[in-house]
Amino acid sequence: RKIGYAIVGLGSYATRQIMPNFAGCEHAHIAALVSGTPAKLENFGDQYGVPKTHRYSYADFDRIRDNPDIDAVYIILPNSLHAEYAIRAAKAGKHVMCEKPMATSVADCQAMIAACRQAGKKLMIGYRSRFEPYNRLAIDLARSGHVGPTRLITAEHGFPIKPDQWRLDKPLSGGGSMMDIGIYSLNAARYLTGEEPVEVSAVESTDRSDPRFRTVEDRISFLLRFPSGIVADCISSYSSGHNSYRINGTQGWIGMEPATPYAGQSMTIRKDGVTAPRTLPPAGKTQFAGQLDHFAECILTGKTPIVPGEEGLADLRVIEAIYQSAAQGRSVRIGA
Ligand code: NAD
Incomplete structure (x- = not known):
């Protein structure tokens, strides 16, 4: 089975690097999209074959809880929004991949780690290198x-x-x-x-x-x-x-x-x-497909990612x- 990711934030890095690289993944696919811009949801949703029922605004984000096709979210938002969306995703019962920097403070990194631990969900930071x-x-x-x-x-x-x-x-x-x-x-x-x-x-x-x-x-x-x-x-x-x-x-x-x-x-x-x-x-x-597949394999097998939340916290x-x-x-x- 392939792990379904919800891409959160359809900006430059998400749309130019991450989303095209799912084509080279063995264990991961794009299951859902989250954006504040309806035109982006429509264009990228159609391009990547994401059904209309799997396209979310930030206001409906917490409804991802009810979508079993979403295993994990990938947060690709401006840095200070990472903590809020990571914590909301964990509360919605989803695993969390988050871009670097993990957050804008040590305190936020700790809150993200705690939320994922409490929800029993995995947390990984996008250290693609x-x-x-x-x-x-x-x-x-x-x-x-x-x-x-x-x-x-x-x-x-x-x-x-x-x-x-x-x-x-x-x-x-x-x-x-x-x-x-x-x-x-x-x-x-x-x-x-x-x-x-x-x-x-x-x-x-x-x-x-x-x-x-x-x-x-x-x-x-x-x-x-x-x-x-x-x-x-x-x-x-x-x-x-x-x-x-x-x-x-x-x-x-x-x-x-x-x-x-x-x-x-x-x-x-x-x-x-x-x-x-x-x-x-x-x-x-590619390093991008390697990163996406690694987290998917961790979810499928129960392993801990090589770049877990603790790595983002250490930075x-x-x-x-x-x-x-x-x-x-x-x-x-x-x-x-
Ligand atoms: P970007 O500006 O291109 O995209 C950010 C997206 O967030 C936009 O689509 C914007 O509409 C959306 N957004 C949602 N709420 C917003 C708000 N309140 N204010 C502003 N924008 C809002 O930025 P990007 O370059 O894609 O960077 C996004 C994240 O990815 C950052 O954390 C950045 O550090 C990281 N990044 C990582 C790499 C890498 O190589 N690992 C490369 C580029 C960016």
């Missing part, structure tokens, strides 16, 4: 000491943001580049080490006279120290393009540039004085510490 072959290889190589034990990671993510969108409105986004794109640097530092940072030091630079940055930050640079001593030096930016990381070991480095785009990852390894590209055979499934804990460090001009201990 964990289903992308080069990132998976980078994790294996870094953690197995392919270039010697990891000493330092550098990670950079950013893009020049266009004006007039919810990402620049703090009540909807929860923050600026860090919440949106810098989270990829943070998440990579965590998955490449397999450790949780214990200390963070951050510096922010935002031109508040730029109309894009009235309520959210532009650039934020943060340094993470991990329990084993690994240091991660990370960049988040809304004013320049970056997409890379490098794992520096005692015998060389593993570089990924680009590291986390929708497609086209590229890896280079320098080991024992020799620098060479590392290429993998073409993947059978939010560090993000709150990054903002605190930047605001206070001092390093902040995490988890103490």
